[in-house]
Amino acid sequence: MKLYVVPTPIGNLEDITIRAINILKSVKFIACEDTRRIQILLKHYNIEGKTLLSYYHPKEAIQIRKIISLIRKDEDVALVSDAGTPSISDPGFKLINTCIKENIPIEVLPGPCALITALVGSGLPTHSFMFLGFAPRKSQESFYKEVFSSDAGSYILYESPQRILDTLELISYIEPNITVAIARELTKIHEEYIRGNIKDVIEELKKRNNIKGEIVLVLSKENTLNKESN
Incomplete structure (x- = not known):
């Protein structure tokens, strides 16, 4: 069988x-x-x-x-x-x-996959992408420096709501102009996308008292979300 x-x-x-x-x-x-x-x-x-x-x-x-x-x-x-x-x-x-x-x-069987759903809904490049799995807990700076040295159109990773701000702030230090899309609670009642320059997204998250839900983080060095880029 x-x-x-x-x-x-x-x-x-x-x-x-x-x-x-x-x-x-x-x-x-x-x-x-x-x-x-x-x-x-x-x-x-x-x-x-x-x-x-x-x-x-x-x-x-x-x-x-x-x-x-x-x-x-x-x-x-x-x-x-x-x-x-x-x-x-x-x-x-x-x-x-x-x-x-x-x-x-x-x-x-084909079917649901959070990383693909998040990538498509992010508005960031889909022609090539790198999936990183869950964000590392150790040697994060060297990890992200190596990742962003590649030429992928987008980078995708899973992160917890408790760590998302720390992760974004570290990435902002390494790639200050990177574009971000946070996909939260995909397919659920409170599904949400937060898109923009990483610094703007960080400021938006800091306004929130409590970040909840499962998160997929999509990043790109290509600023495709800028209206002028079209």
Whole structure:
């Protein structure tokens, strides 16, 4: 049988394909980061009777062998993450890589991905981009200097609301004229984009008492948001 890689909504539960729902209905086993999160989705679509396998970084090695064993016993397994596409800053790469090495079929479904949604909505260049995953906690200055030495049209990273201001201030020190788009709470009720020169965006955030929600940060050295640039 095979491993199905199934993207799940990044916020709005309606952002899932018919095919993804059918796969989740058809398989007996679902490998997931947090069983509580996937149960919300399954309940929303009246999907019952599934065996949920906890699959997250500390348990990856053990669970990979268990999942491989199930597939070899003629069971299909669906891999999901808490939100978005598995393996993109979420567990999944090692399992998929192992399946390929062991000649186990995989089928990847297209679907929600926060970094692509944020990039498209940012208004910043999409012809080339660099995805940085989660912002680093150490050696940040050297990291960003190396990143911005590349020629990508846009740079995308995930950041927490608690650290976003510190991250922007450091980037502003390295690239004072860089353009920024903050995508916050994508597909949810309070979805918001904050766009502009990095210094203006920093000032806007400083006016807010409390920054909340999941954040995708998009940056570009090309000032495409300036009306005169058109």
